[in-house]
Amino acid sequence: MAARAKKEVSMEEALWKAADKLRGSVESAEYKHVVLSLFFLKFASDKFEEQKAKIVAEGHEKFIDNIAFYTKDNVFYLPPETRWSYVMENAKQDDIALKIDTALYTIENTNPILKGALPDNYYSRLQLDTTKLASLLDEINKIDTSKDKENDIIGRMYEYFLSKFAIAEGKGKGEFYTPKSIVNLIAELIEPYDGKLYDPCCGSGGMFVQSIKFVEAHHGNKKKVSIFGQEYTNTTYKLAKMNLAIRGIAANLGETAANTFSNDQHKDLKADYIMANPPFNQKAWRADDELLDDPRWSGYEVPPTSNANYGWILNMVSKLSQNGVAGFLLANGALSDDGTELKIRQQLIENDLVEAILILPRNLFYTTDISVTLWILNKNKKERTVDNNGVEKHYRNREKEILFMDLR
Structure with missing residues (x-):
């Protein structure tokens, strides 16, 4: 038989x-x-x-x-x-x-x-x-x-479980798995072809995976991209390492799972590209007397203890190289917070770092229907011509300009 x-x-x-x-x-x-x-x-x-x-x-x-x-x-x-x-x-x-x-x-x-x-x-x-x-x-x-x-089984599995079971798990912490469509949008906007790519809250490594896929889809060389990341939760840190190893993507995720604010694993890093989806509106992220003289806030107000949004922003600003570009998501409220956050926003604009603010449609995430904002920061908005993946690309002068788009 x-x-x-x-x-x-x-x-x-x-x-x-x-x-x-x-x-x-x-x-x-x-x-x-x-x-x-x-x-x-x-x-x-x-x-x-x-x-x-x-x-x-x-x-x-x-x-x-x-x-x-x-x-x-x-x-x-x-x-x-x-x-x-x-x-x-x-x-x-x-x-x-x-x-x-x-x-x-x-x-x-x-x-x-x-x-x-x-x-x-x-x-x-x-x-x-x-x-x-x-x-x-x-x-x-x-x-x-x-x-x-495509060796995507771990990512697909993680995505599936989050869609089915992570509603209660992530909602209270303001943590939401970033859909591929949004990661692809960020990659298309900042074009991480060649240089150091950093994610200060990398989760399962999804930003990195999609970025490498973006490079390969545009016939770039993934070996030209060096990956740096940090993740606070130990199980998720291990997941990120596994997710990247399966795809043969070399990455420096720090020596251990650690808090980006209190135990920065990449203190001296200057990244050419930053992609991130930090926890939204994270409260009590530092004690009142902690991190007051942190060099990451140099030249800016100290972000308030009540909300980490601007702590994340300034952490990323401090990591940008001379021509560095960052694309990251925040809750829409970060655009209108007053007090210290308003002052930091003003300082970012005065320093001509804000390239674009895109308010995205609702219902893009599995576990929340809120609309979010995609911020693009750029250290160099001057007119210049660069070789972008073998193609000469001319950027006009965009100093003192900010693109606003409401896509809701």
């Missing part, structure tokens, strides 16, 4: 079923983290097996355990005890959580680019019922990741 073919399902269907397996055992905000690393394990294994078959097909069978034959094509080398086939063979065993943790630890140690990207002893600490964990593995096993030619 012929073996029954494994049923393949869409990623979205599999994710929904996977989430279903976790109900009652794990908080909904934790779903994405539980599923994410298992997805990664399946994804990395499928890529590994594909590369292994290619090595054999090319007559290099004796090199199937040579790490260099995998890394040259941006594929992670997986020792036998870390492969998905091994995990599935042991899925019903009582120590499966330990085996998964060991697999992730081994993969990270075998592939330096993944250092700090994978969870440490996570599944053992979860203490999930073995039957539930086995059912979860069965659902993920149904996904054919080889169809994901």
Whole structure:
């Protein structure tokens, strides 16, 4: 009797079923983290097996355990005890959580680019019922990741979970996942082809991923873009490292997850491009007596403790290179705040840093229907001609000019 073919399902269907397996055992905000690393394990294994078959097909069978034959094509080398086939063979065993943790630890140690990207002893600490964990593995096993030619599966998965479950998780903190359409808009406006790209609150690394896709879509060279980022939440920091490593995107995200204001991981950075979606209207972001003499506010008023919006703006202004350009999102209220924020706004205008203010339509985010503002800051609005990805581009003089557009 012929073996029954494994049923393949869409990623979205599999994710929904996977989430279903976790109900009652794990908080909904934790779903994405539980599923994410298992997805990664399946994804990395499928890529590994594909590369292994290619090595054999090319007559290099004796090199199937040579790490260099995998890394040259941006594929992670997986020792036998870390492969998905091994995990599935042991899925019903009582120590499966330990085996998964060991697999992730081994993969990270075998592939330096993944250092700090994978969870440490996570599944053992979860203490999930073995039957539930086995059912979860069965659902993920149904996904054919080889169809994901753009290596976008982690980003898609994260996006899906946020759309379904992150309403309560993000709303209270003013944190909203940036849709690809907005990231693409920022990339099209600031054109990050060549130089240092920085995101002070990089989340899962979505800004970086879409920026590199923008460069590739315009036939640029992604190796000309150096990426710098920082993220406060440890699980999201690991997610960003994983997200970028899967795509072979080298990045400096700092030594650890850290608060951008109190523990700046890139103090001396001067970036050519900045893209960001900071938490909106973040309150109590510093104590009354903290960061009063911070060099990032030099020449400006000290941003008030009641709202971090202008703290984020001045952090980015301080990081811009001589010709640097920044594109970032803020709540519309940042345009009309008075007091200290009004004074900082005036100083930004007097220093001729504001290039454009675009008020975007409502309903662009998964978890909120608010309209937001896209700010473009530019350190050099003078007339000049530059080589932009091999094309000569002439900029007219825009000093003392600001473009305002209300797109609602």
